[in-house]
Amino acid sequence: MLNKFPRAHLAAAILMGAVVSTTMILSPSADVEAGRMSVSLDLHSGQSTPLADAQTSSAAIAGNPSASLTPNRTDTQPPIAAPIDVPEEPAYDWSNFQIESGDTLSSLFKQAGFNDGLMLSVIHGDGEADKLQRLYAGETISFATDSAGALAAIKLQRSRLESLNIERTDTGYTGERVVLEPEARITYAEAEIESSLFGAGQAAGLTDKLTMELAGIFGWDIDFILDIRKGDTFSVVYEELYLDGEKIDNGRILAASFNNDGRELNAVLYTDNDGVSAYYTPEGRSMRKAFLRTPVDFARISSHFNLARRHPVLHRIRAHKGTDYAAATGTPIKAAGDGKVLLAGRKGGYGNTVVLQHGNNITTLYAHMRSFARGIRTGGRVTQGQVIGYVGSSGLATGPHLHYEFRVNGAPRNPVTVPLPDAQPIASAELARFKAVTQSVLAQLETHQSASQMTLARGE
Numbered sequence: 322m323l324n325k326f327p328r329a330h331l332a333a334a335i336l337m338g339a340v341v342s343t344t345m346i347l348s349p350s351a352d353v354e355a356g357r358m359s360v361s362l363d364l365h366s367g368q369s370t371p372l373a374d375a376q377t378s379s380a381a382i383a384g385n386p387s388a389s390l391t392p393n394r395t396d397t398q399p400p401i402a403a404p405i406d407v408p409e410e411p412a413y414d415w416s417n418f419q420i421e422s423g424d425t426l427s428s429l430f431k432q433a434g435f436n437d438g439l440m441l442s443v444i445h446g447d448g449e450a451d452k453l454q455r456l457y458a459g460e461t462i463s464f465a466t467d468s469a470g471a472l473a474a475i476k477l478q479r480s481r482l483e484s485l486n487i488e489r490t491d492t493g494y495t496g497e498r499v500v501l502e503p504e505a506r507i508t509y510a511e512a513e514i515e516s517s518l519f520g521a522g523q524a525a526g527l528t529d530k531l532t533m534e535l536a537g538i539f540g541w542d543i544d545f546i547l548d549i550r551k552g553d554t555f556s557v558v559y560e561e562l563y564l565d566g567e568k569i570d571n572g573r574i575l576a577a578s579f580n581n582d583g584r585e586l587n588a589v590l591y592t593d594n595d596g597v598s599a600y601y602t603p604e605g606r607s608m609r610k611a612f613l614r615t616p617v618d619f620a621r622i623s624s625h626f627n628l629a630r631r632h633p634v635l636h637r638i639r640a641h642k643g644t645d646y647a648a649a650t651g652t653p654i655k656a657a658g659d660g661k662v663l664l665a666g667r668k669g670g671y672g673n674t675v676v677l678q679h680g681n682n683i684t685t686l687y688a689h690m691r692s693f694a695r696g697i698r699t700g701g702r703v704t705q706g707q708v709i710g711y712v713g714s715s716g717l718a719t720g721p722h723l724h725y726e727f728r729v730n731g732a733p734r735n736p737v738t739v740p741l742p743d744a745q746p747i748a749s750a751e752l753a754r755f756k757a758v759t760q761s762v763l764a765q766l767e768t769h770q771s772a773s774q775m776t777l778a779r780g781e
């Protein structure tokens with residue numbers, strides 16, 4: 322859900338970001354005000370970090386275990402605490418093989434010096450030993466041999482976090498899938514936009530993926546091509562994921578603020594009682610709208626809503642009750658909002674058409690489809706962003722495009738300008754929990770913002 326982006330412009334924003342970041346390397350004058358700090362936050366107690374600590378560098382954090390935000394999130398592997406009188410685990414001889422395409426389990430056993438008979442007894446072992454049959458290129462398989470030359474254990478490392486561990490028992494072999502949970506450390510970053518969102522994000526130490534997520538959160542309110550101004554600022558509190566003290570990835574954005582042309586927007590991540598995570602304003606309103614503004618990406622408007630238009634095929638005045646988006650044949654078309662499928666079928670000059678019934682007496686219509694998406698049929702239900710079909714030129718169409726209509730109480734409205742209702746806010750019964758859960762991370766965002774403003778005011 323969080324990867325859903327409401328605006329086709331976002332794709333263009335990435336391209337622009339790539340161009341800008343290239344020119345930034347060439348031109349040092351294209352400087353970006355940016356800062357990034359890793360700080361110790363404690364979401365559980367809601368303590369705010371003293372201002373003096375706000376400048377803590379990530380290097381200092383790395384050596385400070387108390388910087389961990391979430392003491393409950395640790396490796397799932399139990400600590401090795403062997404009593405003194407138990408003999409140490411026998412030393413095995415391990416041989417490792419990087420799995421390449423074309424390798425089979427049989428060929429890997431052979432390389433390790435073991436035969437197919439032994440391989441069969443391993444994969445017929447207990448637990449999840451049979452999962453050893455699913456091998457993928459890029460994984461590493463390790464065979465442990467005991468002092469007698471017999472196979473004692475196998476470890477299939479699927480990723481940094483996931484492995485399949487098989488061990489010899491008295492009765493054969495037994496396998497267990499082990500998934501490590503990385504430690505999430507909370508990081509704060511802020512930036513001022515000089516020329517592009519992605520340039521500012523990079524200067525603040527954010528990956529493009531994280532900047533993309535940030536744009537996705539605010540993309541319902543800010544057009545990242547048209548609305549962005551020099552001097553806009555953003556700040557973000559997000560997770561960095563560590564394993565054994567080494568950063569392996571970024572986690573979720575927990576809270577963010579965007580100051581666009583003097584307008585400040587704040588968002589906070591919240592997981593509701595049903596386990597669904599989404600971004601809300603601090604007051605509990607959804608950051609999302611109930612409808613996507615544009616149901617296709619990578620499209621341009623080829624014909625506007627116009628109730629007095631001359632029809633291009635019929636050559637007479639006929640209202641154009643929707644917006645046409647020209648796009649390549651086969652481009653996915655998304656449901657603008659949650660709803661029920663009133664029609665998925667042929668509809669005269671509209672060709673292959675889907676009509677959706679939403680709440681608030683709103684219907685949306687998608688025409689000239691090449692084909693419907695799998696599972697889309699009259700009477701079914703769809704969720705916002707779900708692919709319902711593909712751009713084509715069925716019916717009366719001069720070329721591949723989506724004809725999109727937005728009707729309120731049956732009356733056609735301009736899809737480009739019609740005010741879109743917000744998605745569901747936090748339910749009033751859950752509002753107290755929402756406030757309690759989000760309070761501390763919002764306080765952290767605010768503390769760091771004011772800390773950096775003080776620093777700027779002192780001219781440091």
Ligand SMILES: [Zn+2]
Pocket residue numbers: 624641643644645723724725
């Ligand atoms: Zn049209």
